[in-house]
Amino acid sequence: MFIQTEATPNPQTLKFLPGQTVVAGPPRDIKSAEEAENSPLARRLFGLDGVQGVFLGSDFISVTKSEDASWAELKPAILGLIMEHYLSGEPAIEGEAAQASEFFDEKDAKVVSEIKELLETRVRPAVAQDGGDIVFQGFKDGVVYLQMVGACSGCPSATATLKQGVENLLKHFVPQVQEVQEVQMPGGGSCGI
Secondary structure, eight states: OOOOEEEOOOOOTTEEOOSSSSSSSSOOOEEEEGGTTOHHHHHHTSSSTTTEEEEEEEEEEEEEEOOOOHHHHHHHHHHHHHHHHHHTTTSSOOOOOOOOOEHHHHHHHHHHHHHHHHHIIIIIHHHHTTTEEEEEEEOOOOOOOOEETTTTTTTHHHHHHIIIIIIHHHHHHHOOOOOOOOOTTHHHHHHHO
């Protein structure tokens, strides 16, 4: 098994590509060992000192390290654990993870559908290249609420991505959008496309 590694715009996060499916459903952003209870892969990775976050995408794994950890020491150990996981035959996720609830008024369902389509086709592929994802959280009074996860969480390019990239794109195609705001989750931040 050959696992490719790519840098991301976030210097604390590396992207690992095992060359096969990681998760078939929605991506998972796991911020702690406690949150990893239904993920054998994330549990393995959180067993390493210095691992601060694990993001499981469709065909990649992003690992975020603590500030004081060294990639020179962590990277070989992570590669070994990913290989060990795939050799074990265990799934990356056991059972179904709970989905975050979205909020929007039913009268805005068509607008929300347009926003989600643009995020899915134009934004998420670019963000996934950087080892992260962007998740729709809600729409109210012209404001789109998004959460940036994976390598995008804590990335120095967060504000530029949301305001200059995503907000401008959504405003251009969906006139009802007036602004984009990031929903900060505990320990969260954001990423550049």
